Amino acid sequence: MFLSFYGRDASAMQFIAAMELGRTEHGITDFTLVSPEGTRNHVQVGSAERLGKFTGRLPRQNLFGSLNHLFVYDKRLQEIDKPNRIGWVVSNVDAGIEEKVWALVKTLAPIALLDHWQGPLIAWCREKGAVHELGGGLYPRIGNLHALRVSISDHFIRHVSEGVRNRVLLP
Template identity: 30%
Template sequence: MNTELPPAAPELLPIVELPGVFADALLRDERGGLLFCSLWGRDTAIQELLARLSVPVEEGGLRSLHVEGPQGTETVHFDRMPTTDKLSGRLPPKNLFGNLVQLWLYDRLAVEPDRANRRALLLQRNATHGEAALWHLVRSVTHLPLLDHWNEVVLDVFRQNDWIRPLRGIQVDAVFVDLGSDAVEVEISRLVREGRLTLDTDQPASLRQAA
């Protein structure tokens, strides 16, 4: 008999500025800027939100929202609208809640890395993504020819330098990858010179994991 309980449904969090619109997932950068949010509301309320995000503040536009989160009010800033995409879907017409729409607003980095600036965002569900997905993203962003058996050493060093850093949100987490610094190439060259990165796939673990 399976006694494992099903996962709890995400809590719907009210939006202060838009009565009737709720968030069930939210992710921001270190400055509070929007990276991802999932919103629910009736069609008219969602259309009002989209309209207010597209007009100047002096005309009633919005450049930030306040979400009543489990730890208090969370402010999310819409300061990168040119790089923000949207996707929406509707519940079937015959449902208990009426004309309900789900809207996703997300930074384009979540679906398409910025290879020119070597930046990317890996969305996660409660930090459940493995290292393989992160390593694949790092290799796709960097201009350096990284070998697969370097992954442990390289990811550790990138984390130490904050070129890879975790972001915690509500019902969604992420890893932000920023390899635009010239120091990235300098660091990889140093690891090669020290023998911590070699062509040998069977290099000793003591070399791969040396401090």
């Protein structure tokens, strides 16, 4: 979903070009990432059309010479899917991530949500999988970047309505 790395300009562009070529032109269709602990993680590239790229050049006066910082990411990380009520929160720090998740829940929900409902509703969303952090199972997180998928369903709306009706969520 998201890859960030440093490299020489030619190497970074060669990597991007190889991903865009695909299998028929003998490009990269998969690669292996190695964590600092030495764990090997296999990555499938999939369709290169869904990938966004962003690059920045580091100052030449650094220890390693001329380096680029390249970000490769799934474009869905930037877009909110309003019809399906799905969005993503990507953050490199734990501080403030709950507020970002809450802001996205309020954006995706078709009903008004009061800020003092944040605690119980976010807890319910995490319990039911409406807020799900990526980085476990077959695809572990490497590094300190957190990605959370937020998906608001009709079940969430019914839960809020019942909470207000039963006076669990007070105005």
